Amino acid sequence: MQTQDLKVNAIAVRAVPYGESDMIVTLVGVDTGRVTATARGCLKRGAKLRYAAEPFNFGDYVLAGRNGRYIITECSQIDSFSGITADIDAYYAGCLILEALSKLSGEPSPETFMCALRALKALAYDNADANCALRDFLLGAICSEGNSLDFANCNSCRCKLTDAAYFSDSDGIVCQSCATTGVIPIDGDVRAFLAGEREDIPKVIKLRANILLLELVHNMIGIHISADYLTEQL
Numbered sequence: 001m002q003t004q005d006l007k008v009n010a011i012a013v014r015a016v017p018y019g020e021s022d023m024i025v026t027l028v029g030v031d032t033g034r035v036t037a038t039a040r041g042c043l044k045r046g047a048k049l050r051y052a053a054e055p056f057n058f059g060d061y062v063l064a065g066r067n068g069r070y071i072i073t074e075c076s077q078i079d080s081f082s083g084i085t086a087d088i089d090a091y092y093a094g095c096l097i098l099e100a101l102s103k104l105s106g107e108p109s110p111e112t113f114m115c116a117l118r119a120l121k122a123l124a125y126d127n128a129d130a131n132c133a134l135r136d137f138l139l140g141a142i143c144s145e146g147n148s149l150d151f152a153n154c155n156s157c158r159c160k161l162t163d164a165a166y167f168s169d170s171d172g173i174v175c176q177s178c179a180t181t182g183v184i185p186i187d188g189d190v191r192a193f194l195a196g197e198r199e200d201i202p203k204v205i206k207l208r209a210n211i212l213l214l215e216l217v218h219n220m221i222g223i224h225i226s227a228d229y230l231t232e233q234l
Helices: 082-086 088-104 110-125 130-144 188-194 203-221
Strands: 004-018 022-029 033-039 058-066 069-079 165-168 172-174 184-186
Touching: 004 033, 004 088, 004 110, 022 088, 022 110, 033 058, 069 110, 082 088, 082 110, 088 110, 088 130, 110 130, 130 188, 130 203, 184 188, 184 203, 188 203
Parallel strands: 033 069
Antiparallel strands: 004 022, 004 058, 022 033, 058 069, 165 172, 165 184
16 A cells, blocks of 8 residues: 655654654644654764754645555744743643643644644744743633633623632633632632733742642543643742
8 A cells, every 4th residue: 555645733842762763743733633653764974864852843734645644754843942941930830831732732723723823932032931822822722622611700790800710610700709619719829820910920820730730630521731831949
């Protein structure tokens, strides 16, 4: 059976060594979702496609193969987001975005893909606050998956939230009056950051807010995304 080329506009989200000189690369494509391919010989000195196997690489990939087994034969790089590696906080946030993108994109999800691109560009080129960029990506990804979280208004009585709030599996973000048993409490500073009302707050609060968002992603979508990058900064 002949191989067939697959053209993928994709971000490399993960790469692990295979054998003496190959890498197994996980790509997330805007139209294909998650795809795995081998970058043959890319660990050899002077390998032409070494960059194509680097996490954060965004490009037009050409894959040869069949039945889900592919080899990277070409890659036209669009962006490397190299600025992310210059700042440790941006790098941590970027790595978490790649992990989330991989786990959320088993099927094609153009909206989630575009959320990731915007966040990576903000981290690499706009000197964006790492935790703000991560927050915006996670909220956008949740929305892309068919859910929404409004941290400014109670989802039950629609009152304006001004302090603490609560998360309910059935009702979303609610005020104290509408909270029932088994809710997750959200303190006032965390809620205000997630609502976009306050960004001039200590880093530790931003970290706690994004850790909470990862917990809510797990509750709402059933996907676990590691918070280790964030908790080790607390």
